[in-house]
Amino acid sequence: MLDLSFVRDHVDVIRKMTEDRGVSIDLDAFQSFDGERRRLITEADELKARRNRASEDIGRRKKAGEDISGLAAEMKQTSQRIKQLDERIAELDERLRQFLLTVPNLPHTSVPVGHDARDNIEIRRWGNPPTFDFTPRPHWEVAEKAGILDLARATRIAGSRFALYCGLGARLERALANFFLDVHTREHGYTEFLPPFIVSTDSLTAVGQLPKFAEDMFHLEGTDWWMTPTAEVELTNLHRDETLDADQLPLRVCAWTSCFRSEAGAAGKDTRGIVRQHQFQKVEMYKFTLPDQSYAELESLVRDAEDLLQRLGLHHRVVELCTGDMGFASAKTYDIEVWLPSTGGFMEISSCSNCESFQARRAGIRYRPKSGGRSDYLHTLNGSGLAVGRTWVAIVENYQQADGSIVIPEVLRPYMGVARIPVPVGK
RNA sequence: GGAGAGGUGUCUGAGCGGUUGAAAGAGCCCGCCUCGAAAGCGGGUAACCUGCCAAAAGCGGGUUCGUGGGUUCGAAUCCCACCCUCUCCGCCA
Numbered sequence A: 001m002l003d004l005s006f007v008r009d010h011v012d013v014i015r016k017m018t019e020d021r022g023v024s025i026d027l028d029a030f031q032s033f034d035g036e037r038r039r040l041i042t043e044a045d046e047l048k049a050r051r052n053r054a055s056e057d058i059g060r061r062k063k064a065g066e067d068i069s070g071l072a073a074e075m076k077q078t079s080q081r082i083k084q085l086d087e088r089i090a091e092l093d094e095r096l097r098q099f100l101l102t103v104p105n106l107p108h109t110s111v112p113v114g115h116d117a118r119d120n121i122e123i124r125r126w127g128n129p130p131t132f133d134f135t136p137r138p139h140w141e142v143a144e145k146a147g148i149l150d151l152a153r154a155t156r157i158a159g160s161r162f163a164l165y166c167g168l169g170a171r172l173e174r175a176l177a178n179f180f181l182d183v184h185t186r187e188h189g190y191t192e193f194l195p196p197f198i199v200s201t202d203s204l205t206a207v208g209q210l211p212k213f214a215e216d217m218f219h220l221e222g223t224d225w226w227m228t229p230t231a232e233v234e235l236t237n238l239h240r241d242e243t244l245d246a247d248q249l250p251l252r253v254c255a256w257t258s259c260f261r262s263e264a265g266a267a268g269k270d271t272r273g274i275v276r277q278h279q280f281q282k283v284e285m286y287k288f289t290l291p292d293q294s295y296a297e298l299e300s301l302v303r304d305a306e307d308l309l310q311r312l313g314l315h316h317r318v319v320e321l322c323t324g325d326m327g328f329a330s331a332k333t334y335d336i337e338v339w340l341p342s343t344g345g346f347m348e349i350s351s352c353s354n355c356e357s358f359q360a361r362r363a364g365i366r367y368r369p370k371s372g373g374r375s376d377y378l379h380t381l382n383g384s385g386l387a388v389g390r391t392w393v394a395i396v397e398n399y400q401q402a403d404g405s406i407v408i409p410e411v412l413r414p415y416m417g418v419a420r421i422p423v424p425v426g427k
Numbered sequence B: 001g002g003a004g005a006g007g008u009g010u011c012u013g014a015g016c017g018g019u020u021g022a023a024a025g026a027g028c029c030c031g032c033c034u035c036g037a038a039a040g041c042g043g044g045u046a047a048c049c050u051g052c053c054a055a056a057a058g059c060g061g062g063u064u065c066g067u068g069g070g071u072u073c074g075a076a077u078c079c080c081a082c083c084c085u086c087u088c089c090g091c092c093a
Helices: A006-010 A011-021 A026-064 A068-104 A138-145 A149-157 A168-186 A200-207 A231-237 A291-312 A357-362 A388-397 A411-416
Strands: A120-125 A191-193 A198-200 A224-225 A242-247 A252-262 A277-287 A316-318 A332-340 A347-353 A365-369 A379-386
Touching: A006 A068, A006 A347, A011 A026, A011 A120, A011 A224, A026 A068, A120 A291, A138 A168, A138 A388, A168 A252, A168 A277, A168 A291, A168 A379, A168 A388, A168 A411, A191 A200, A191 A357, A191 A379, A198 A231, A200 A231, A200 A357, A231 A252, A231 A277, A231 A379, A252 A332, A277 A291, A291 A316, A291 A332, A291 A347, A332 A388, A347 A388, A357 A379, A379 A388
Parallel strands: A191 A252, A242 A365
Antiparallel strands: A120 A316, A198 A224, A252 A277, A277 A379, A316 A332, A332 A347, A347 A379
């Protein structure tokens, strides 16, 4: 959420920004009901000021034994008028709030203007694609042959777009999550949390998922609960409506969770394999920072995610998203994309964003400056570190062998207990 | 699910119809003291909306004591509903 007075004073900036992002916002309607609201507030405030003075007067005169019935009757009328005005103002407040909740964040000035993913800018690449003396197969073929994934039975259990990991496949998923958490908590300075996987409407609104993206989530019928779409929700709400001391910052936290997405509108996209699922695991990194630190922290956030891919020996690149491709709450986003041999291209495996004060304002997260000045909204950042299921895919594809087995990267072997996932006899 | 207790500022915690935005501590900031620090002393320290202002600063007005309603000239204080926390009982991985 952007600051109301900022929006009011910079309507032209907002108009340009929403065009760059490719969204439409009714700014004329905003100006109209914002103006009405301010006029009514002025009128109501004047009446309240008069009532306050009269009430004090009544108190004094009553003590002195004077008759106050005339003034009291007059103030009763005034109170009724105030109530009418307040009701209308409350309606306009709600409209204003709904409006502000639909205005996306202002992109940082460094963000390239563009329409879609084609206008994103590649920042750097690491490593090289692996070479094969055979034609590499897609992960679902490798995995089914190795007996570590059973999509047919997953469908029997829950339907399409769910996965059933089996044997060493299940262990690989678990190994990756543990490896990620261990590196972040022991080497990158993050504190680990294990939060609820179900979250409230309020928590989702604070992050910016609601009201706009209700269709993308699973709502528990008849309740105020939703299956979490990302641990970003829980981690943001860790400090909702709190004022933190500046010397606590930056605060770096992380969490492993399952994530649930309805994938409404994704019909026909990535239907083969397990790249796009209703349920997947992810380790999320999150930071609460001072405003002047947030861009430096964004760079280190990306490095923390890349570090994992490098230790796993996976070829990848970092991409800076353009205005048209960025998320609603983000001021600047880098995506990390990992190489997939079967497609001969890159697949998104992490998204790292600086939301500046956008989420903090919605969620009421402030900091108190060291100098003792007035408190202000801090900056929040989030990034995947990493999407576990997609890393699983990348390992299966990049480390597949001619005989169908899968070599386990060195760093995962302590977690796996084996150096290779073999193909079962007879397959 | 049943019974009780409670939700107040950065924190602890008073107030229980009328100069209470809110006592008192703690914390934090500034100053004095000190070679320096601690202690001590003095002062300061909420958020939001709105008006004046190009803006900032500042000043004026308003709102805010879990949330939403109600009573009243006037509510942190009284009434109702809801939410949350704690204790006890029941149930349960």
